[in-house]
Amino acid sequence: MAAWLPATIETLLNRRSIRKFKDEAIDADTIATLEAVAQRAASSQFLNDWSAIRINNPALKAKIAEYGAQAYIADAPLLYMFIIDEHRNARIAQSKGIDPSSDEFGLKTSYRFTQAQNDAVLALHAMETAAFSLGLGCVILGSPLNNINGLIDLLNLPEYTYPVLGLAIGKPDQEPALKPRMPREMQFFENTYPADADGTLDALPAFDAEVHQYYDLRQADRPVDAFSDQIAKISRQDVSNKTLLDKAAAQGFTLDK
Ligand SMILES: Cc1cc2nc3c(=O)[nH]c(=O)nc-3n(C[C@H](O)[C@H](O)[C@H](O)COP(=O)(O)O)c2cc1C
Incomplete structure (x- = not known):
């Protein structure tokens, strides 16, 4: 590896999940920076087909921590749920005379679903890197997806949306070792x-x-x-109950197409 590395690369090479946070709020300027960075991520065909929900209601945080069976989620000073969002685009398409419930509306198909999932993950990762660059700690959260229907209800996720991942952010209150990576x-x-x-x-x-x-x-x-x-x-591990098609169909997606 090169002897001198730019700060961004140093940050990326030192990234590790942080699961214990100081009980200190993240200020509004920092939040604005993190969100601007996430929005700056690439977006396939510029569909901008993701959104993120900032969860600051303690009761909602506690519920998400319960879904994920990880208590530290509730303690995260800043918590996001990133979602696939074709709802916004459906409304836009509708304003242009396209009926989202018809076959003409293709933003509910499997191709678009994975495209939006990719975009959401890229945005989340950009935010994670920005947070680490600012000396904050983060952990990406798949565990809340153990209860997808619960999340959909809890966050009032409308048709053509689907939860992707959470991101918990805060000032680090632990110093975990770097986890090894394979050769x-x-x-x-x-x-x-x-x-x-x-x-x-x-x-x-x-x-x-x-x-x-x-x-x-x-x-x-x-x-x-x-x-x-x-x-x-x-x-x-038996994950046969973690099915996608049925839950996505309930959200209006046609993943068999
Ligand atoms: C998609 C995804 C979902 C994850 N979900 C969780 C989670 O729910 N809870 C958690 O504590 N860590 C979660 N992690 C963090 C991983 O456990 C972690 O990245 C991995 O063990 C490597 O450790 P490191 O990030 O410290 O290098 C997730 C990571 C990814 C990429």
Whole structure:
């Protein structure tokens, strides 16, 4: 790696999830900066088909923490839920004479859904990087999606919207170690996906050992499992109840199209 790195790259190389925050509010200027950065992210076909809901009502925060089964969500001084938002575009299209309930309105299809999801994630990640650059800490939150219907009700998410991820932000009140990443050769390939015989897993035992030395502050009494063991465990988890098509259909999306 280059000897001198710009501050942005230093920030990105030092990023880590922060799950404990000081009980200090984030000021309005900082919030405006974070939101401007998120809006500056790229947007496929410039559809701008995401929105983010700032959750500052403690009762709503507590409910989202309950859905995610992670108490620290309720303590986040600044909490966002990023959502796929074709509702705004449906209203705009309607004003141009397009009936969103008709087949003519294509912003409810699977292609558009994934396009909007990508945009939402890019915006969230830009905000995360901006927050870290300002010395704040963040954690991205998928856990509230354990109760998608609950979130939809709680946040009054209308037709053609769908929750994507949360982002909890605050002044860090912990200093977790950097979590290891796999050797670059395991994740970056040249021109073609390597054959299994090409030795892409040769470095796995060393990576397993490195990961097993990492302590997650959520369970600081024991090291985390080796990477292989984590993958084996998660690959066996039954997530067959976490279906998408039915819930997206209830929000007006036609993901079979
Ligand atoms: C899509 C996504 C969802 C995540 N959801 C959660 C979550 O619900 N709760 C949590 O504590 N961390 C969550 N994380 C953070 C990951 O656990 C974390 O990024 C990973 O363990 C690597 O650790 P690091 O961010 O400290 O490098 C999520 C990360 C991503 C990308």
